[in-house]
Each structure stands twice: as C-alpha cells, then as structure tokens.
Amino acid sequence: MPLIGVVSGREVGAVNARGWVPGRQRAILWLLVTVATACTSSPKPGLTTGPSPSGVLAVQVAGLPSGTGARVTVIGPGGYNRTLAASGSLSGLGVGTYHVSAGFVNAQGLTWTGVSAPDSAYVAAGDTVPVVVTYTGGPATSINLTIAGVTLVQSTQRADNSVPMVAYRDALLRVFVLANAANSATPIVRVRLFSGGAQVDSLDVAASVSAVPQAVDTSSLAGSWNVLIPAARLQPGLSFQAVVDPDNAIPETSKTDNLWPSSGTQAVTVQSVPAFNLLFVPVKQSVNGLTGNVSASNKDALAAITHSIYPLSAMTVNVRSLYTTSAPALDANNTSGAWGTILNETSALQTADGSSADYVSIVSTSYSSGIAGLGWIGAPAAVAWDKAGSAPGVIAHEIGHNFGRLHAPCGNPSNPDPSYPYSGALIGTWGIDLGSLTLMAPSANTDLMSYCHPQWISDYTYVGVLSFRGTGPDQQPAPAPGPGLLIWGRIQNGNVVLEPAFVVNAPARLPSRPGPHRVEGFDAGGSQVFALSFEGEVVPDLPQGEERQFAYVVPLAATDRARLAGLRLVGNGLTAMRLPFAGLRSGQAAPAPTATATRRGNEVEVQWDPAYPMAIVRDARTGEILSFARNGLVRVPAGSAGVRVELSEGVTSQPVVTIVRP
Numbered sequence: 001m002p003l004i005g006v007v008s009g010r011e012v013g014a015v016n017a018r019g020w021v022p023g024r025q026r027a028i029l030w031l032l033v034t035v036a037t038a039c040t041s042s043p044k045p046g047l048t049t050g051p052s053p054s055g056v057l058a059v060q061v062a063g064l065p066s067g068t069g070a071r072v073t074v075i076g077p078g079g080y081n082r083t084l085a086a087s088g089s090l091s092g093l094g095v096g097t098y099h100v101s102a103g104f105v106n107a108q109g110l111t112w113t114g115v116s117a118p119d120s121a122y123v124a125a126g127d128t129v130p131v132v133v134t135y136t137g138g139p140a141t142s143i144n145l146t147i148a149g150v151t152l153v154q155s156t157q158r159a160d161n162s163v164p165m166v167a168y169r170d171a172l173l174r175v176f177v178l179a180n181a182a183n184s185a186t187p188i189v190r191v192r193l194f195s196g197g198a199q200v201d202s203l204d205v206a207a208s209v210s211a212v213p214q215a216v217d218t219s220s221l222a223g224s225w226n227v228l229i230p231a232a233r234l235q236p237g238l239s240f241q242a243v244v245d246p247d248n249a250i251p252e253t254s255k256t257d258n259l260w261p262s263s264g265t266q267a268v269t270v271q272s273v274p275a276f277n278l279l280f281v282p283v284k285q286s287v288n289g290l291t292g293n294v295s296a297s298n299k300d301a302l303a304a305i306t307h308s309i310y311p312l313s314a315m316t317v318n319v320r321s322l323y324t325t326s327a328p329a330l331d332a333n334n335t336s337g338a339w340g341t342i343l344n345e346t347s348a349l350q351t352a353d354g355s356s357a358d359y360v361s362i363v364s365t366s367y368s369s370g371i372a373g374l375g376w377i378g379a380p381a382a383v384a385w386d387k388a389g390s391a392p393g394v395i396a397h398e399i400g401h402n403f404g405r406l407h408a409p410c411g412n413p414s415n416p417d418p419s420y421p422y423s424g425a426l427i428g429t430w431g432i433d434l435g436s437l438t439l440m441a442p443s444a445n446t447d448l449m450s451y452c453h454p455q456w457i458s459d460y461t462y463v464g465v466l467s468f469r470g471t472g473p474d475q476q477p478a479p480a481p482g483p484g485l486l487i488w489g490r491i492q493n494g495n496v497v498l499e500p501a502f503v504v505n506a507p508a509r510l511p512s513r514p515g516p517h518r519v520e521g522f523d524a525g526g527s528q529v530f531a532l533s534f535e536g537e538v539v540p541d542l543p544q545g546e547e548r549q550f551a552y553v554v555p556l557a558a559t560d561r562a563r564l565a566g567l568r569l570v571g572n573g574l575t576a577m578r579l580p581f582a583g584l585r586s587g588q589a590a591p592a593p594t595a596t597a598t599r600r601g602n603e604v605e606v607q608w609d610p611a612y613p614m615a616i617v618r619d620a621r622t623g624e625i626l627s628f629a630r631n632g633l634v635r636v637p638a639g640s641a642g643v644r645v646e647l648s649e650g651v652t653s654q655p656v657v658t659i660v661r662p
Contacts, residue, residue: 072085156459168234168235175191189242293362344551348628358380364386521564
C-alpha cells in the first residue's frame with residue numbers, strides 16, 4: 001500500500017550548494033513510498049496480468065476571456081510535470097499526490113491570476129479526481145523585472161568582471177535584479193552553469209529581501225541574489241546564464257528581458273595556478289631564548305589571510321623543525337641588524353634545503369611596536385613576528401613581497417610602488433571575504449601591501465600576484481641535488497657582509513639576472529675559480545633603507561673546491577673578503593675540525609673552536625639544518641639520533657670526524 005509522509009517546517013539561512021540564503025525559506029518534502037511483495041510463482045488459474053492501475057485528474061479552467069490560454073502546471077510522482085492552457089483530463093496517472101498551480105495571464109488590459117481548488121489532490125487507482133482552476137481579472141501589472149548585471153568574485157573583482165577566476169576555488173556569484181517600480185515581489189533567480197557548452201548544473205537562488213530593489217546596491221549582499229559556485233565547477237571552459245523568475249510566477253509587463261546575458265551564455269576566464277607550498281620555520285634566538293610561536297595547532301590560523309586573500313588554489317602549510325639563530329636580539333628599529341641576519345639565514349636555509357616552498361621564519365620579540373616582518377621581493381623567504389591578531393596580516397604582507405609586490409603608498413612605507421593606481425592605497429574595487437561573507441568597500445579599505453588599516457587586497461595587487469605566479473601545472477620537477485658551494489650575504493647602507501661558505505648537496509641556484517654586484521672565488525695564485533654577477537633580492541621594510549641579500553648554490557667539482565683560497569664580494573663600491581681561518585695569528589696552526597656535545601635537559605650544547613667562524617648543525621637522522629651557528633657555541637633540540645656538525649673555515653666546509661650524539 002502507498003505511504004505518504006511529510007517533512008516540513010525546517011528553517012534555513014546559510015551558504016549551501018544551492019545558494020546563499022540570509023533569510024528564511026520553508027521546505028516541504030513529500031515522500032511517496034510504495035511497498036510491494038515480490039512474487040515468483042505463476043499466476044493462479046483464472047487470473048490474468050494487466051497494466052499498472054492508474055487514475056485521471058480532470059482539470060476545469062474557468063474565468064478567462066474567450067481565446068485566452070491559461071498557465072496551469074501539474075506536478076506529481078516520478079517527475080510528472082504537465083502544463084495546460086485550457087480545461088482537460090490527464091489520464092493514465094500513477095497513484096499519488098498531484099500539485100496544481102496557476103500562473104498569471106495578461107489579457108485584455110488586465111492581469112488574470114488563478115486559484116486552484118484543491119491545490120493538491122490524491123489520485124487513486126481507477127479514480128477521476130476533479131480540480132477547478134478559477135481566474136480573476138485585476139488591474140494590469142506595471143512591474144517589470146530585469147537583471148542589471150552580475151559579479152563573480154573570489155577575493156576582488158572589477159565592474160567589468162575582468163579579474164580572472166582561479167581554478168578549483170570557490171567563487172560567489174552576485175546577481176543584481178531590478179524592478180521598474182515599487183513592488184512586493186520576491187522572485188527566484190535560476191543560475192545555469194555550463195562546461196564546454198553543455199549544461200552541468202542549475203542553481204535556484206531565493207530572494208533575500210521583501211521586494212525587488214529599484215537601483216543597484218553593491219554595498220550589501222542583501223541587495224543581490226547570491227550563490228556560491230563550488231570549487232569543482234571553477235574550471236576552464238566555464239560559462240553561465242542567469243534568469244529571474246524562470247517559472248513565470250510573478251506578473252510582469254514583459255518576460256523578454258529576464259535573461260542575462262540576453263542571449264547565449266557568459267564565458268568565465270578561469271586560470272589554473274601552481275600549488276603554493278608554505279613552510280613556517282619556528283626560530284629560537286639563542287641570545288635570549290625567545291622562540292617563535294608556530295606549531296601544527298596554529299599554522300593554519302597564521303596562514304588564513306594568505307589563503308583567503310591571494311589568488312591561490314591548492315595550498316599546503318607545514319611547520320619545519322626548530323631553527324636556532326646566533327644573531328643578536330631583535331629590536332624594534334633593527335639597530336642590531338638581527339632582522340636582516342635572520343632573513344638572510346632563512347634564505348640560506350631554503351637554498352641549502354633545495355626546497356620549492358616559501359619559507360617564512362616566525363620569531364618572538366620583546367616589544368609590541370616596531371618592525372614586525374621582512375620579506376624578499378620576488379623570492380621565497382620572509383620573517384614575521386608571532387603577535388596574536390597581528391601575525392596573519394604581517395605574514396600575508398611579507399608573502400606579498402615574495403610574490404613580487406612593492407609597497408602600496410600609505411603609512412610612509414619604503415620603496416612604494418609608483419604605479420599603484422588608487423590614491424591613499426585604497427583597494428579601489430569591491431572585495432569579499434568568502435570565509436565570513438564580508439564585503440570590503442573600495443573606499444574604506446587599504447591594500448595589504450600598505451602600512452595603513454583596515455586592509456584587504458586591491459585588484460591591482462591581486463592581478464599582479466596572479467601574473468607573477470603564472471599558470472599551471474603545479475610545480476615543475478625540482479632539479480636534482482648535487483655538490484655545490486653555498487654563497488650568501490647582504491649589502492646595505494655602505495656595509496657588505498659575506499657569510500662563511502659551506503659545501504652542500506643541493507640543486508644549483510644561480511642569479512636569475514646579472515647586476516651591479518659581484519661575488520667570486522679565487523685560488524692561491526689569484527686566478528678566478530668562479531664569478532657571479534647579480535642584483536640581489538630587495539628587502540624593503542627595513543627602516544635604514546633598501547637592503548639587497550643573496551643566497552646561491554654554485555655547482556663546483558671537488559677539484560675546483562680544493563683550489564679555492566678565498567672569496568670576494570663587491571657591492572656598492574665596497575669589498576668584503578673571506579679567507580680560511582682569517583682570525584688566526586700568523587703562523588698559528590689550523591685547529592682540527594672537531595666538535596663536542598653535552599646534553600642540557602632537552603637540548604644538546606655543541607661546541608667547536610671559534611677559529612671556524614660558523615657551523616651548520618644538522619639533525620643526524622633527518623639531515624635538517626638546525627642552525628647556522630656562530631662563535632663556537634650553540635644549543636639545539638636534542639633529537640633521538642643526535643646531531644651532525646659541519647664546520648666552515650670561511651671558504652669551504654667539512655664535516656667533523658664523527659657524528660656527535662647527546
């Protein structure tokens with residue numbers, strides 16, 4: 001026997017696959033379940049089988065002027081859907097409940113509205129059920145609905161929708177419906193999605209207001225019909241169309257202008273982008289024990305603004321093992337130079353690791369106002385503090401530098417972008433935070449590459465980052481590692497620093513373009529072993545002015561490494577030299593490359609002769625660099641396998657005789 005069930009009364013108002021509904025809508029689900037008993041025996045003698053039992057729905061239409069067609073819709077079980085323009089009988093109906101509705105009709109200068117009695121009817125086998133639809137004429141409608149335009153946005157969008165979409169990332173479609181007069185209409189908008197010209201989805205969006213507006217209001221989500229286009233639909237070849245009142249439920253003077261675009265579909269520019277791999281590096285300052293607060297529990301929160309604001313799709317966020325620096329204590333104005341030193345070490349770490357990830361070192365500071373972060377322009381290394389509330393924005397700002405962006409001109413930053421298009425670093429176009437469905441006003445928010453607040457991202461910065469990162473596929477295969485010499489240092493304000501070099505097993509990394517600076521290696525006779533011309537990477541956030549840094553891996557055969565007797569850096573007309581054991585007195589013998597280790601609680605204290613100006617301390621099991629350590633002493637976490645130490649005499653390096661364990 002048939003069983004009819006009703007589920008009703010659920011209030012909804014949230015983002016879902018069918019659209020964004022800030023108000024309420026009431027959904028009624030009619031369930032028809034037919035229970036049958038399987039029978040495998042032959043029919044009994046004297047019985048015959050026949051067609052399934054059926055019924056008839058007799059629809060009578062009354063009240064319309066002669067010759068005027070009605071709009072009666074009948075919907076029933078199994079997807080049954082028929083329309084009638086006049087009285088008639090619908091036969092062969094399966095058992096179940098049928099719903100009858102009447103759409104408006106314009107005729108003889110009047111608008112005719114119909115009422116069905118009853119509006120639903122149960123049809124049993126062999127029954128003929130009557131339904132009467134009565135039309136009543138009234139004043140002609142003066143309302144006309146149109147779609148004034150649409151906006152498809154992920155972080156920011158221009159009025160002409162010229163900001164490309166990022167593939168496989170959610171986007172919000174805003175449809176701006178207008179009426180030509182005051183009204184109380186609440187039409188739905190149907191959005192049809194197409195891929196390669198074939199329809200792949202249809203999304204109905206309920207009205208979020210009690211009347212259709214008469215003017216476009218971009219400042220409120222309540223002023224538009226909004227639907228979240230899921231990431232899976234954002235692929236090259238996407239197009240769409242939108243239609244207001246697709247079922248002709250609302251009387252209008254014309255139905256010919258309800259579709260947008262007026263013909264065909266609107267193509268969407270969808271760009272595939274490489275995956276973005278972010279690696280946080282917790283940094284401990286050995287001078288004061290302060291350690292940057294980043295771990296598996298807060299890494300996603302620290303990366304949240306970066307993830308939501310930039311044109312990124314696939315993104316991974318990981319935390320590296322603790323790194324210990326011997327740099328001086330960080331101070332608010334970088335008088336110690338520690339900020340630049342740690343940034344340079346971060347870059348050397350990323351280079352020596354041979355990683356394609358963007359390295360962001362997280363530090364703790366003893367102050368709450370002052371320098372909060374540094375980042376290379378156009379290269380994947382940055383440093384940011386860990387202050388709650390501030391850190392995610394600082395990280396996003398510094399990663400913006402890594403994505404090739406200069407400062408936006410507000411708050412007196414160094415090296416502002418002369419081409420930034422909006423006065424006061426305003427974002428210039430409407431943006432949206434999809435996570436919270438918060439609109440970002442173009443005249444009330446400044447670009448995140450400025451020093452002013454509140455912040456969002458401008459279309460200028462967004463498209464610049466999209467252009468810098470390029471298109472997919474994801475990451476190119478990493479070059480194979482090999483023996484090379486890590487050469488690194490920095491140039492700033494009449495000072496050049498050439499750090500001790502190390503032999504590493506890493507992919508070659510050479511300058512991407514020549515420049516005014518030069519680093520070279522030479523042998524005992526002064527002959528050149530290698531030479532690099534470079535610009536270096538810009539560090540724009542230091543109060544002392546622009547700084548250039550570099551970190552390269554120069555592939556050198558063992559015979560060439562054996563020839564090296566010195567390194568020379570020339571920049572800004574100044575020269576820095578590195579010679580083996582430069583601190584030893586004349587005639588003093590070079591110390592043996594040895595190190596000792598002593599357990600100190602959860603740490604191991606590593607000591608070596610400070611005639612070796614720097615040591616790389618690695619985890620003996622994983623090989624990860626735990627410190628570029630200076631001054632003959634450092635404490636690092638005591639891993640279960642102990643540590644391995646490599647000592648640089650300034651020009652090359654070698655491992656200690658044995659692995660040292662705590």
